[in-house]
Amino acid sequence: xxxxxxxxxxxxxxxxxxxxxxxxxxxxxxxxxxxxxxxxxxxxxxxxxxxxxxxxxxxxxxxxxxx
Numbered sequence: 838x839x840x841x842x843x844x845x846x847x848x849x850x851x852x853x854x855x856x857x858x859x860x861x862x863x864x865x866x867x868x869x870x871x872x873x874x875x876x877x878x879x880x881x882x883x884x885x886x887x888x889x890x891x892x893x894x895x896x897x898x899x900x901x902x903x904x
Contacts, residue, residue, distance in 0.1 A: 849864075849865075
């Protein structure tokens with residue numbers, strides 16, 4: 838997707854310094870991917886303990902052995 842952005846020059850320069858040899862587009866894509874990954878991990882951590890999980894693995898193994 839082609840998008841025009843007005844980004845702070847010092848932020849882009851700092852980002853490019855951390856990723857030498859990549860284009861601006863690649864560096865920004867890397868940064869966005871990392872942000873989204875960290876955000877997803879953070880949201881999962883917030884959910885920790887809030888979802889009850891029933892471990893049925895032993896039952897499934899037992900069923901596999903009998904069939």
